[in-house]
Amino acid sequence: MKKSNLWSLRLGFSGEQADEIEKLGLEKFLKRSYESKFDKELPAFLQDDPKTIEEQKKRSEIIRNLDKEEKRKILIEENFTTTKLKEWWVAKMQTEEFPLREKMVCFWHNHFVITSQKVKTNYWIYQHNMILRENAFGNFKELTKKILKSNSMVKYLDNVDNKKGKFNENLSRELLELFTIGIGNYTEDDIKNGARALAGLSLGDEQAVYRQNFEDNSDKTYFGKTGNWKDDDLVDIIFEQKNIPYLITRKILKWFIYDSPSEELVTYYGNYFRKVNFEIAPLLTKIFTEEYLKDNSGEKIKDPLVYISQLISELHLKEIYDQTRIVAFLRQQGMDLYSQTNVKGWDGGNSWLTSQLYLQRNNTADFLCKGGKLAKKTPDMMSDETQKPKEVVKIEYDSSGNNKTIIAELSNRLLFSVNDSMQKDMENLLKYDFDPKGPNSNFAVVRLFNYITKLPEYQLI
Template identity: 60%
Template sequence: MNPNSLWSLRLGFSNKQAAAIEKMGISKFLDASFKTNFDNSIPDFLKDSPKTFADYRELRKKSKELTEVQKEEQKRDFQKQEALTSLDMKAWWLEKMMSDSYPLQEKMTLFLHNHFVSTFQKVKMNYWIFEHNQLLRKHAFGNFKDLTKAILKSNAMLRYLDNVDNRKGKINENLSRELLELFTLGIGNYTEEDIKNGAKALAGLGIGENGGVYRDKIADDSEIIYFGKKGHFKVDDIVDIIFKQKNSPYLFTKKILQWFIYDNPSEALVTYYGDYFRKKDFEIKPLLEKIFTEEFDKNTAGSKIKNPLEYSLQLISELHINPRNSRPMVAFLKNQGMDLFNQPNVKGWEGGKSWLTSQIYLQRNNIADLYCSGRENFNQKTMGTMMDENSNRPALRKTVIQLDWNKGTNKEIISELSNRLLFQVDNDTQKDFENILKYDFDSQAQNADQAVLRLFNAIVKEPEFQLI
């Protein structure tokens, strides 16, 4: 595979940035990516969603004069509206991923979204989930220690990991445990006492109007021992102590390597980049810069299975599809096991081989057929059973698709598309492609575009296309 196409996919979601990487070089492209603006505006679809407890209190106040039946009806309407708002937020994020000229910020936000998991299903407040998402975006190239402190004080995380139930005399260890196990050090690098004492330091930290606040009446101000340090610690204190531990850089560095390049990075690489991360005081930008520039020249193609976003957004980009509605894509991602804002558990999406079960592979082939036939306004039922042109079911609205290819012989066209889309083509695969686009192919013929499109459809169904 062309290295510029490969790294366009790795630093974004499609081949769109390949030309810019080739022209600018990887270092200058990264510099431009790091300078991406942070948009702090609130989308219109959130204007009527409750943003604070005061908003909730106002809603309850208005419902006092209603009958029980009316209250139940109001509750159902509210839940339905919030569910629709959640769909709008997923579509909004997808559109950001597809439209950004330098999508690395969104790719990092998505990575952090799966590192610091907080779901709408549990939190049930769209605005808090949006704030959480914006916090990740704001710190995407910032300091990991500072981001960890900010996340622990976000309303979404405090609700998601039950710290609202953590109080003196009735300790809840969820947030304290995941802080160590999943967010910073990893299993085996802390004790149960560290979890218990960390929970005491977090006791009383609850939801506030603009993020987490301690409530004196339920806070635990007792002296604790945390990783050998004795004191009256609070949230920022315990984070500072965690990041002084020997293994503090390695979990995050390993997950970065897994997200962008290797499903199974070597321990030597994790240690090498992790030590550099510590040396740079846990600044994310220099870590990314070092990893990407040093791994760019290595032959690493085919070392990671594409996640559903990388797979589907690459198809959309290659076919120049401009979706009229992103909700079908939201549904497809959910079917693929990558439901935005709703990971299956606090560990997030597993990645790796979980992205390529037989069912997921079949769904990917189906969506390739749909896109290549100009159908982008599909539904879940369509994904399960491909629609027939002669079916009695209603016809799906079609969109104009355009596949870029250079006119030439069949072998030249196969080589061009293969170099752009696959990391390798063996002899048997080459023969299969030549059976689709035969030796006497005329690139000037009236049906040439359709013939090349059939070739493209075959390529994107190859097992190798599932890899980057």
């Protein structure tokens, strides 16, 4: 696979940034990605949703007095808004000029997991998404502090139930186990005292706030340090620990390049992360520029987002695609946004390519390559005159070449390796007498593309 195509997939969701990577060079491409602007305006579909605690209470009181049917209608409206939120985010992933930010938002979303089923309030879910977007390339420690005091996380990990004399350890435990330092690097006492420090941290208007009647203001010992610690204090102490850099560098390597990164790489990049004081952008630059020089294609299974985004891009369907269908495909593939099965997030790797999911991918490729209606409004697929599908899907290829040059062009763009058997099969699909300028040439090349999407090698980047 051509290196710029490979890294366009890794640093975004399709091959559309390949030319930019070649034109700018990787470092300048990364710099542009870090500096990319993003929309901070509240989406229209959230304008009327309750935002403050007072608005939440008023809405709850109104709902409490409604009959069963009216309550059901409100629940349907809330679920509709949740779906719109997912579609809004997918649209950003598909349309940003430098989609690395959205790729990082998705990474952080799977690190600092919350789910819509548990949080319920769509405005808080949106706030969570925006915290990740604004801090995607910032400082890991500061991001952790902001997430720790977000309404969404306080609600998701039950810190609303964490009160002096009746402690709930969920948030304290996951702060250590999944968000920062990892299993084996803390004690049960650290978890208990962390829960005491977080007691009373509950829902607020724009972020979580301590409730005086429920907080614990006694001294706690946390990683050997004693004091009346609160949320920010816990994070500061955690980030002084020896093993703090490695959990997150391992996850970044897994998200972008290797399903099974070596411990040597994890330690190497982790040590650098500590050296740059947990700044994310310098870490990403070091990882990407150094790994770019290596031959490491085929080390990672495409996640469903990359798979469907690449299909849409290659078939030139972006102008007519429907985000609702993409959200549904992600749900079918086990990558439903804001709906992970547990706080650990999506496992990734082999879990993306079970026999059932592989079959679903193949069926989706067939559907789209045959002109299936990805969009709500698509031209009639049949012509009265020819009774053949209209060419609503097109593959980009050099029509001045021949069958072998076109096969080489697609292979170079889509596959990290091609063996003799695959080459022979592709040549059988595009026979030696293939006319690249003929009236049915696009159909033939789409058929070749569809064959390629079925290959195990196509599932890898």
